[in-house]
Amino acid sequence: MVDTARNLSWRQGDILSDEAVAICGLGSADGSSEPVYAVVISHDCDLAASESKEPNAEVIMGKRVRKLGRDSFAKTARRLQIEYQSADGLVVLELSATEKIPVPKASLSKCAPRRDIALDKQGHNILQKWLAARYRRAAFPEAFEARLRSPQMSGKETFLDRIESILEAGGDHIRGLLFDLDEGEDVERVAPADTYQLGIVVLYNSLRDEPAAAAVASNAAEELERLFAEAFESQAGEWQGICLTYCDPMSDNAITVAQSENFKEWRLEHMSLKDYPPQSTISR
DSSP, X not given: OOOOGGGOOOOTTOBBOHHHHHHTTOSOTTOOXXXXXXXXXXXXXXXXXXXXXXXXXXXXXXXXXXXXXXXXXXXXXXXXXXXXXXXXXXXXXXXXXXEEEEEEHHHHTTSOBOSSEEOOHHHHHHHHHHHHHTTOOOOOOHHHHHHHHOOOOSSSOOHHHXXXXXXXXXXXXXEEEEEEEGGGOOOOOOSTTXXXXXXXXXXXXXXXXXXXXXXXXXXXXXXXXXXXXXXXXXXXXXXXXXXEEEEEEEETTXXXXXXXXXXXXXXXXGGTOOOOOOOOOOOO
C-alpha cells in the first residue's frame, strides 16, 4: 500500500526495510554484504508535512554492534550506540552523526518501515537527545579546558584518559557527567591563582538495575575525587587551577528541572580527543 502525504506511516526512529533501502538507493557503496541499517531521524511533524513543504526525509546510516559502549545514552555527539527492541532480544545499533542522508518522501511512501525492530520510549528519548546535542553542546571557558589538559600524571595515561577509563568502567550504568562550573558564570580565569570552582554530578541510569547503577556511580564519583585531588591539589592541601567542591552520584529520575538548568553536560569530545574506533559489526 502506498502512503499518502497526509498518512505517511513512518515515524522518527523507524528502520528502513530491505525494500525501502533498495528503493531509496541506500545500499552499501562498496558492495559490502554487511546488512544496512538506515534509521529515519526526521521529526514526526516533518514526516507528516506535505511533500510541497517537506519534500525529503532524513535518515542516518548505522551498523549493528555487540553491546552498548562509551557512546551510549548520547554521551558523545559524534556517535550513538542505542538499543532497539525485537522479538529475539535487544539489537544494538551504532549511528554516526556524519552519515545523514536526505531521501525523497515519495520513495519512502512506496514502502513501510520494519515492524520487527523498534525503539521503546526511553530509546526514542535518547535518540532525540543525541540529535539535538550535535547543535547544542555546552561550551566551557577555554581557560578551564586548557587546565583540564594540563596535569602531568604518572604513567602513560593523561588526565583525560583517566576520566575516560572511569566512565568506561561504569558502562551503560552511567549516563554522563554534569558540571557545575562557577555556579554558571562563564569566566576566563587567566592567573594561576584564580581557581575555577567545579562541582560534578555522576548521573546514573535508574531504569535498569538501579541499585547496581547507584553503586557503580558512587564508585566512579570516589575515583573522580581522587583523580582531581591528584591532578590539582598541592601537597599542602591547596587546590591549584581547579577546585573540586563536590562530586556526587545522582539518579536520572531524581534530578530536578531547576538543577538541570544549572548544570552543563560535559563530554570528552569537548576536549578534541582522538577519535575512538567504532566496534566491529556483527551480522543480523
